Amino acid sequence: MAGLLFVISGPSAAGKGTICKRVLAETDLELSVSATTRKPRPGEEHGREYYFLTEEEFVALIENNGFVEHVENFGCRYGTLVSDVQERMARGKDVILEIDVQGGYLVREKFPDCILIFLIPPTPEELERRIRNRGTEDEESIQNRLQTARREVKCIKDYDYLVINDDLDVAVEDTKAVIRAERCRVAEDKCSSIEQIFKES
Amino acid sequence: MAGLLFVISGPSAAGKGTICKRVLAETDLELSVSATTRKPRPGEEHGREYYFLTEEEFVALIENNGFVEHVENFGCRYGTLVSDVQERMARGKDVILEIDVQGGYLVREKFPDCILIFLIPPTPEELERRIRNRGTEDEESIQNRLQTARREVKCIKDYDYLVINDDLDVAVEDTKAVIRAERCRVAEDKCSSIEQIFKES
Numbered sequence: 001m002a003g004l005l006f007v008i009s010g011p012s013a014a015g016k017g018t019i020c021k022r023v024l025a026e027t028d029l030e031l032s033v034s035a036t037t038r039k040p041r042p043g044e045e046h047g048r049e050y051y052f053l054t055e056e057e058f059v060a061l062i063e064n065n066g067f068v069e070h071v072e073n074f075g076c077r078y079g080t081l082v083s084d085v086q087e088r089m090a091r092g093k094d095v096i097l098e099i100d101v102q103g104g105y106l107v108r109e110k111f112p113d114c115i116l117i118f119l120i121p122p123t124p125e126e127l128e129r130r131i132r133n134r135g136t137e138d139e140e141s142i143q144n145r146l147q148t149a150r151r152e153v154k155c156i157k158d159y160d161y162l163v164i165n166d167d168l169d170v171a172v173e174d175t176k177a178v179i180r181a182e183r184c185r186v187a188e189d190k191c192s193s194i195e196q197i198f199k200e201s
Numbered sequence: 202m203a204g205l206l207f208v209i210s211g212p213s214a215a216g217k218g219t220i221c222k223r224v225l226a227e228t229d230l231e232l233s234v235s236a237t238t239r240k241p242r243p244g245e246e247h248g249r250e251y252y253f254l255t256e257e258e259f260v261a262l263i264e265n266n267g268f269v270e271h272v273e274n275f276g277c278r279y280g281t282l283v284s285d286v287q288e289r290m291a292r293g294k295d296v297i298l299e300i301d302v303q304g305g306y307l308v309r310e311k312f313p314d315c316i317l318i319f320l321i322p323p324t325p326e327e328l329e330r331r332i333r334n335r336g337t338e339d340e341e342s343i344q345n346r347l348q349t350a351r352r353e354v355k356c357i358k359d360y361d362y363l364v365i366n367d368d369l370d371v372a373v374e375d376t377k378a379v380i381r382a383e384r385c386r387v388a389e390d391k392c393s394s395i396e397q398i399f400k401e402s
Contacts, residue, residue, distance in 0.1 A: 117385075118387070120395065120399075122398075123398055123399075124398070124399050149399065150399050150400070153395060153396055153399040154396060156387055156391075156392050156395060156396070157387060157389075157392045159387050160386065160387060161382065161385045161386055161387060162385055162386075162387050162391060162392075162395065163385055173381070174381060174382075174385050176378075177377075177378040177381035177382045177385070178381075178382040178385060180374070180375060180378035180379075180382070181362065181375075181378045181379040181381070181382030181383070182382070184318075184362045184363055184364055184375050184378070184379060185361065185362055185363075186319070186357055186358060186360050186361060186362060186363050188358075190357075190363060191357050191358045191363075194321065194354060194357060194363065195354055195355060195357070197323075197324055197325070198321075198324075198325050198350065198351050198354040199351070
């Protein structure tokens with residue numbers, strides 16, 4: 001049976017990365033490996049940390065609809081490969097993706113059966129505290145992130161699940177429950193396989 | 202926010218009762234109290250074990266569409282009260298119902314948002330072993346139950362979740378994951394409440 005695709009999304013500083021790491025450590029989900037045009041650092045391996053591509057290869061993939069989404073950061077390109085996600089799911093592996101709120105819509109376009117999880121701190125005050133605690137942003141950028149978050153909350157209705165990241169352990173358990181439950185969800189292939197087993201003899 | 206309604210269904214001897222008891226002991230779900238026309242036994246209390254009704258009261262409720270479903274057993278009537286389920290959900294409590302496979306459809310009719318969980322042993326051989334282990338049935342009745350189960354499997358497609366009851370502990374954890382996940386499911390009331398909290402100031 002084909003694997004499932006779980007998408008962890010939410011505003012900046014919602015805790016997407018932390019939740020993803022914990023879920024990957026505590027389940028058998030696989031993280032999709034992204035492609036990038038940046039040079040490999042010592043110890044990095046093609047296909048493990050990233051698929052390292054030339055600018056030409058990357059652009060060709062964009063033109064061939066090969067990315068779920070892609071961004072440019074400090075002159076280097078990064079993108080989630082449709083092929084990498086597909087290949088893992090075809091092997092029956094469940095895949096997890098961490099992506100920003102708008103990216104969730106792009107994933108659903110390419111993978112209509114994906115499971116979209118929206119992660120959010122309990123209050124805007126807590127979100128602000130977390131952004132400030134990073135200590136990496138100036139006031140304008142903090143205010144921008146907060147305004148963006150307030151807008152992004154309106155996208156929750158298009159997501160499947162809402163996980164409130166107040167206590168991290170609770171949020172991890174909620175996310176793992178969503179994964180476990182979705183594995184029990186009735187799907188056509190599962191129905192026919194159990195019908196086959198119970199076929200009237 | 203209104204509570205959720207979980208329905209545990211599946212063929213006879215699938216383990217519905219055992220799973221329900223475990224879930225009730227390990228979560229804060231409430232079991233709906235049924236109505237019956239049988240006389241209370243010593244120690245039984247109206248509204249706790251059952252709502253004890255007269256034949257006339259019971260029939261009046263049938264006529265007023267007051268039951269999710271009702272059956273007759275050894276001359277006594279038993280039924281799941283719509284009002285009891287509604288009242289618990291209105292108090293924000295999540296409710297669990299144990300019901301046979303056809304009953305699942307009746308629950309969905311009255312409560313379209315209910316969550317239907319189909320419970321089944323891994324194989325028909327295992328189901329047969331469990332029916333025989335009860336030691337309460339003659340051969341004809343065993344064969345009847347097995348034939349019914351083989352038919353009921355075709356209803357899985359109309360259910361939301363399929364829990365394979367091979368190892369009981371695993372099946373209980375699967376069921377609890379479904380409950381936990383459904384509590385995270387995006388619903389209209391949840392969206393507006395979080396939108397309100399994050400409203401642009």
